[in-house]
Amino acid sequence: MADIEAYASQARAWLAETPIPENTGTEVSRQFMAVLYDAGYSGISWPAEYGGQGLSTAEERVFQQAARGKALPTGVFGIGLGMCGPTLLSLGTEEQKKRYIRPLLRGEEIWCQLFSEPGAGSDVASLQTRAVLDGDSWVLNGQKVWTTVAQHADYGLIIARTDVDVPKHKGITMFVVDMHAPGVTVRPLRDMTGIAHFNEVFFDDVRIPQDQVVGGVNNGWHAAITTLLHERLSIGMGSAAPDRPTSYRSIAARAQQRGLTEDPAVREKLVDLYVQERALELFNARLAQEVKAGINPGSRGSVTKLLLAELTLDSAETAAEIFGEGVVAHSEDDELARYAAALAWAPGMALGGGTNEIVRNAIGERVLGLPREPQVDRDVPFRELKVGTQKKEAGA
Amino acid sequence: MRLILTTEQQELAGAVRSFLAAAAPIARVRQVAEGEEPYDRKTWERLAGELGVTGLAVPEEYGGAGAGRAEVAVVLEELGTALTPVPYFASSVLAAEALLALDDEAAKREYLPGIAAGTTVATLSFAEGVTASADHTLDGRAERVLHGADADLLLVVASLDGKPAVFAVQGEAVQRTPLEVLDLTRPQAVVEFSATPARLVGPADATEALARTLDVAGAVLASEQLGGLRRCLDTIVEYTKLRVQFGRFVGSFQGVKHRLADLHCLLEQAESVARYAAWAADEAPEELPTAAALAQAYTGPAYFRVAKEHLLLHGGIGFTWEHDAHFYYKRAKSSELLLGPRRRHRGLLAERLGLG
Numbered sequence: 113m114a115d116i117e118a119y120a121s122q123a124r125a126w127l128a129e130t131p132i133p134e135n136t137g138t139e140v141s142r143q144f145m146a147v148l149y150d151a152g153y154s155g156i157s158w159p160a161e162y163g164g165q166g167l168s169t170a171e172e173r174v175f176q177q178a179a180r181g182k183a184l185p186t187g188v189f190g191i192g193l194g195m196c197g198p199t200l201l202s203l204g205t206e207e208q209k210k211r212y213i214r215p216l217l218r219g220e221e222i223w224c225q226l227f228s229e230p231g232a233g234s235d236v237a238s239l240q241t242r243a244v245l246d247g248d249s250w251v252l253n254g255q256k257v258w259t260t261v262a263q264h265a266d267y268g269l270i271i272a273r274t275d276v277d278v279p280k281h282k283g284i285t286m287f288v289v290d291m292h293a294p295g296v297t298v299r300p301l302r303d304m305t306g307i308a309h310f311n312e313v314f315f316d317d318v319r320i321p322q323d324q325v326v327g328g329v330n331n332g333w334h335a336a337i338t339t340l341l342h343e344r345l346s347i348g349m350g351s352a353a354p355d356r357p358t359s360y361r362s363i364a365a366r367a368q369q370r371g372l373t374e375d376p377a378v379r380e381k382l383v384d385l386y387v388q389e390r391a392l393e394l395f396n397a398r399l400a401q402e403v404k405a406g407i408n409p410g411s412r413g414s415v416t417k418l419l420l421a422e423l424t425l426d427s428a429e430t431a432a433e434i435f436g437e438g439v440v441a442h443s444e445d446d447e448l449a450r451y452a453a454a455l456a457w458a459p460g461m462a463l464g465g466g467t468n469e470i471v472r473n474a475i476g477e478r479v480l481g482l483p484r485e486p487q488v489d490r491d492v493p494f495r496e497l498k499v500g501t502q503k504k505e506a507g508a
Numbered sequence: 509m510r511l512i513l514t515t516e517q518q519e520l521a522g523a524v525r526s527f528l529a530a531a532a533p534i535a536r537v538r539q540v541a542e543g544e545e546p547y548d549r550k551t552w553e554r555l556a557g558e559l560g561v562t563g564l565a566v567p568e569e570y571g572g573a574g575a576g577r578a579e580v581a582v583v584l585e586e587l588g589t590a591l592t593p594v595p596y597f598a599s600s601v602l603a604a605e606a607l608l609a610l611d612d613e614a615a616k617r618e619y620l621p622g623i624a625a626g627t628t629v630a631t632l633s634f635a636e637g638v639t640a641s642a643d644h645t646l647d648g649r650a651e652r653v654l655h656g657a658d659a660d661l662l663l664v665v666a667s668l669d670g671k672p673a674v675f676a677v678q679g680e681a682v683q684r685t686p687l688e689v690l691d692l693t694r695p696q697a698v699v700e701f702s703a704t705p706a707r708l709v710g711p712a713d714a715t716e717a718l719a720r721t722l723d724v725a726g727a728v729l730a731s732e733q734l735g736g737l738r739r740c741l742d743t744i745v746e747y748t749k750l751r752v753q754f755g756r757f758v759g760s761f762q763g764v765k766h767r768l769a770d771l772h773c774l775l776e777q778a779e780s781v782a783r784y785a786a787w788a789a790d791e792a793p794e795e796l797p798t799a800a801a802l803a804q805a806y807t808g809p810a811y812f813r814v815a816k817e818h819l820l821l822h823g824g825i826g827f828t829w830e831h832d833a834h835f836y837y838k839r840a841k842s843s844e845l846l847l848g849p850r851r852r853h854r855g856l857l858a859e860r861l862g863l864g
Contacts, residue, residue: 364863379858386861387805394780398511405512415776469762475772476765480745483760
């Protein structure tokens with residue numbers, strides 16, 4: 113315990129004296145990761161033999177707590193540190209771990225994750241990107257979508273179909289793909305906010321050496337689950353900041369400034385928002401206390417994810433109801449612009465990292481232990497399955 | 509802020525739970541609800557005597573255990589889970605907290621030891637309609653007094669010179685008529701006063717003490733609601749794993765599964781809100797007014813929604829008298845309204861958040 117205290121005060125001191133760049137550009141992030149690494153705060157609980165610090169998750173947590181509210185510019189490494197790195201540590205070969213982990217922790221290489229496809233969203237296992245063995249390498253063809261930071265990435269973890277004669281879960285393989293390899297095309301995907309937060313990635317005859325298979329040929333579904341478990345945890349942990357424009361505090365303060373709280377209907381909406389936001393905040397705080405007390409949260413991170421998705425949508429609507437017409441038509445510098453942006457951004461949280469329907473399935477099945485739905489495609493060879501979006505049949 | 513139970517609190521919960529499972533299973537609850545007895549006297553006596561939980565939050569100098577509201581909340585959670593028909597909330601919470609908040613030394617010495625020992629069943633009447641004269645006699649009619657017909661000691665809020673004051677009256681000194689109640693596990697009565705002599709307890713203006721009393725009551729009532737909510741959800745989840753229709757367990761249908769997932773989200777939040785409110789009642793008096801209003805605005809409606817869905821998802825069997833679902837459904841609604849309808853708690857919340 114005393115050691116942890118000492119570690120915590122050391123971390124706080126380091127954070128206090130280290131200049132934190134405000135710019136979050138890729139170059140700045142790379143340099144800052146190197147600074148973190150040299151100070152021993154990158155990969156705190158990762159094994160020392162691959163470049164981590166070899167400490168426990170207790171130290172990792174202590175550092176995260178100390179860094180809370182500091183906005184460390186490490187965003188572009190989030191996918192690598194949160195998902196790809198941990199997957200490689202669990203399933204990668206010795207050579208892969210030696211080759212990839214240290215440069216990730218030092219900010220030298222950026223990673224992305226390539227799972228979703230236009231035809232495989234909630235049902236990722238129905239993916240159609242193919243990898244065919246040709247001599248000593250695999251040849252990759254297909255399209256991935258919703259790929260965060262692909263435009264900056266040096267490497268990606270990708271899953272592709274390697275056997276079409278077995279059921280869909282059994283013919284998938286995970287690879288490390290070089291994002292600079294010939295045949296890789298990254299195109300920004302402009303989402304409904306008008307900005308490209310994600311990318312589409314196309315693969316045309318991209319060659320992947322055989323030693324870049326992660327977790328074994330046709331074992332990619334298991335590998336993908338390992339990655340996705342890390343994803344849910346990292347989404348759940350990033351809960352809503354109190355000063356975001358659609359927080360109760362911000363909306364209530366602005367409504368009061370404008371004299372809108374005289375209206376009982378406005379007060380009613382504000383109370384709704386307060387109760388919804390506070391209940392989630394208290395749940396997150398309780399979950400954190402449980403984790404600290406050594407209780408495994410299991411799949412209950414899904415609860416946070418679902419509630420945050422609903423709060424994000426509801427609070428944007430509440431703002432629109434309270435501030436009225438100005439939210440949808442305003443001059444460029446109007447402060448109400450932030451609510452138009454919030455409305456446009458809001459559906460993202462209910463779709464990314466599992467749609468609300470998929471998350472409700474997870475809560476029902478993994479938290480409550482309810483029986484799964486019968487799966488009609490479970491034992492059917494992939495080549496016989498209907499996948500993606502089908503054409504409407506003539507006369508139907 | 510502490511939102512998880514301590515080891516001691518978990519042990520207390522476990523002790524009360526196993527006691528209630530043996531002493532007052534749902535068949536016994538049903539017997540009391542359908543019978544003439546106003547409450548389960550035998551279980552009440554054993555809760556007081558063997559478990560010693562009736563005076564948990566009463567300081568030791570007044571015969572109590574000197575524990576906190578967080579411990580009272582733990583007991584209430586178990587009583588709410590088992591639907592135990594005993595006057596714990598009326599006597600050990602409303603009356604005991606009123607006496608503590610009113611801080612009338614003589615009254616505390618006289619009344620608290622009996623309440624703590626469970627030998628005096630007390631209640632608090634906080635409805636409007638009673639006035640006190642300068643000579644401290646009471647006139648009027650108090651509606652919906654919890655355990656009003658069977659309590660030994662009534663603490664009655666009466667208007668004295670236009671301000672609320674609290675008076676103590678012995679139960680047998682007044683006219684009491686039991687009301688028809690939706691929730692048969694929680695009796696209520698009309699109490700009538702006619703130049704009834706009474707004893708003033710605490711200050712002539714008890715506004716602050718009453719606000720504090722009702723806040724503590726609302727904060728811990730949330731735990732009773734949490735207990736019932738959790739029981740309803742557990743029951744219906746287990747049922748949907750057993751019930752087969754169309755060749756499938758009904759819990760495998762998304763139409764059912766997704767509703768249950770949403771109810772689980774309510775449970776997680778209700779537990780968090782209830783623990784927070786109980787913590788605030790002990791440790792953060794400045795946060796209590798908001799926490800208590802939040803707790804009642806959240807857990808009351810949440811419990812009713814879960815109880816309702818739990819009844820509905822049972823299908824037709826849930827609508828029968830023989831099934832236990834209606835007891836929870838009715839308790840959920842009666843406890844949601846016990847300290848006022850949701851608009852009251854939401855109004856208080858708006859006020860305490862400084863809106864308007």
